[in-house]
Amino acid sequence: MALGRHLSLRGLCVLLLATVVGGQALEVRLKDGAHHCEGRVEVKHQGEWGTVDDLNWSMEEAAVVCRQLGCGGAIDAPKRAHFGPGIGPIWFRYIYCKGPESAITECSYPPVKDHRPEGNSHDKDAGAVCSGWLRLKDGAHHCEGRLEVKHQGEWGTVNDLNWSIEEAAVVCRQLKCGAAVDAPKGAKFGPGIGPIWFHYIYCKGPESAITECSYPTVKDHRPEGHSHDKDAGAVCSVLEVRLKDGAHHCEGRVEVKYQGEWGTVNDHNWSLEAAAVVCRQLECGAAINASREAHFGPGIGPIWFQYIYCNGTESVLTECSYPPIKDHHAESLSHDGDAGAVCSDLEVRLKDGAHRCEGRVEVKHQGEWGTVNDHNWRLEEAQVVCRQLGCGAATDALRGAHFGPGIGPIWFRYTYCHGLESVLTACTYPVPKDYHPEGLSHDQDAGAVCSTIM
Structure with a gap:
């Protein structure tokens, strides 16, 4: 039984919040997830629901959507139509958020319009998974405590019948809290208040979310004789x-x-x-x-x-x-x-600029210098390159082979950095390999300009 059918009738009941774009109300929702706090990101513009392209889509953008919908923090920012392709316009070609914004309209984005004529397709619709309906409460930190679930707008607990390390492992994984080291029973973190939504949960252990486990109909089970003296908990630890x-x-x-x-x-x-x-x-x-x-x-x-x-x-x-x-x-x-x-540890250099602190970004992998594609290339990524090279702050993040096309492999199809990392390899990126076969060309080589001239 899917939890979403009880939490939100699987996408039919959506939480909407109005913001303003060009003087018009803009509603936001998550669609086709297991509950109203996960799914494909959709926005309503000029009376029509449309989607967001996943170009530059990251945890920062998902965090703003989750916050806007009152769904807690973001625990995943899936791309490539993870929740299925949408229909209708693709209103946003991209969105760039720092993370603390309260609504996506406080972020940076191009004019809101249907971007399908520009070659975008719904195969790249962005999604978000929020933690708002699941939390650990009254532990020493956010990765341990009494397990609580939000249903019908109210937080409740889970009875410890059948509760084991397998169920705790799924909770820890879903909350991005590492491995489960304990699955305490008997209200170890104190008895909760309110409903006992789950009479029991049974998981095998590898599931990515408790909604993939087995459980009875979600309802307040106190009338059946359960008490909060049997609330389940979890203790997680990043290994x-x-x-x-x-x-x-x-x-x-x-x-x-x-x-x-x-x-x-x-x-x-x-x-x-x-x-x-x-x-x-x-x-x-x-x-x-x-x-x-x-x-x-x-x-x-x-x-x-x-x-x-x-x-x-x-x-x-x-x-x-x-x-x-x-x-x-x-x-x-x-x-x-x-x-x-x-x-x-990849060597990094800037090539063909006026000095060693500006130029085309090149990376040495397996003894061979190659380039970085400019997909998602921003000032944050350039900032990490400048820091790694001891070249001060990034002043520009150039795209389209501004310093001329490189030669050899294109090792990185994309990189995603928060901007605070000390080296480029601390960022997120796919396995380095030569991406020429996938149709990328050196006409899209990324570049950087740093503030220090050396």
């Missing part, structure tokens, strides 16, 4: 990660610290995408190899992860998909299958 027994700290066997003990990751499904996330989390640059079969020697202790599946853009390993964390020795796994990673 420490390291690379061990390599030639340096950016290569080696992947090890994870859980419940105070270092263990390993089995290489079932291990890929360059997963290694890329480890390298990014350690700020070790790009992944150049995802070794298997205990290439760096077998580890000792628990095998915490039976497998991990990443798409390569996650910022930490715990944002990927994985089963409940436990010692999998009992499942006949051995350290002969320990996974490893080899990372390379």
Whole structure:
């Protein structure tokens, strides 16, 4: 049973808020998600609902939508029509927000119009997933506490019948809080107030949200004899990660610290995408190899992860998909299958400018210099390049091969930075590879101009 059918009749009941664009009311909603706080972002302009193209779409933009709808914080900013393609106009070709704005009309965007004639399609509709209907309350921090769910505008709790580490793991994953280290029962964080919305929840553990688990009809179960003395809770912890027994700290066997003990990751499904996330989390640059079969020697202790599946853009390993964390020795796994990673701190330079602090952005990967495509290229990304090169602040982020087209690979199809990162590889980006086959050309090489002249 889908939670959205009780929380919002799966997209039919939407929360709307009016803002103003050019003197006209602009309503915003999330459509075709499991509940009214997730879905495809749609805006109403001139009486017609339309969508937002995902160019530049990020957690900052999703955060503003979630805030505008009273749906709490953003926990994901899906792109490429994750919730299905919309219909009608594409009102926004892009939106750029800093994050603290209260409505998307406080952000930067081009004139609101139907952008389909410019070649945009609904295959790139932006979406948002907000945390507003799920939270952990009365713990030491936002990643531990009594589990509470918002239904019909009212916060309530979950009964601890069947509550286990598997259910807590899904809550922690959904809230981007890392791994579950405990699933306390018996109102450990104090009894809640109000309804007990869930009589029980049953999860297998790998689900990305509790709405993918099994549960009865959502309603106030107090009349059935339940009390808040049995409220369920969760304790989450972002896992420490390291690379061990390599030639340096950016290569080696992947090890994870859980419940105070270092263990390993089995290489079932291990890929360059997963290694890329480890390298990014350690700020070790790009992944150049995802070794298997205990290439760096077998580890000792628990095998915490039976497998991990990443798409390569996650910022930490715990944002990927994985089963409940436990010692999998009992499942006949051995350290002969320990996974490893080899990372390379990418060299960065600015080329063909008037001095070394301006020019076309180039990155050295696997011994070869290549360029960065200007998709999503902004002052934030240029700022990180300037900082990494010790060139002061970024004064311009140039696109369209302003400093001339480069040669060789186009290593990055895009990069997304907050602007505060110390190196480019601390930003979000796909696995570095030559993107020429995908139709990109050096006519879109990104450039930067920094304030320091050296």
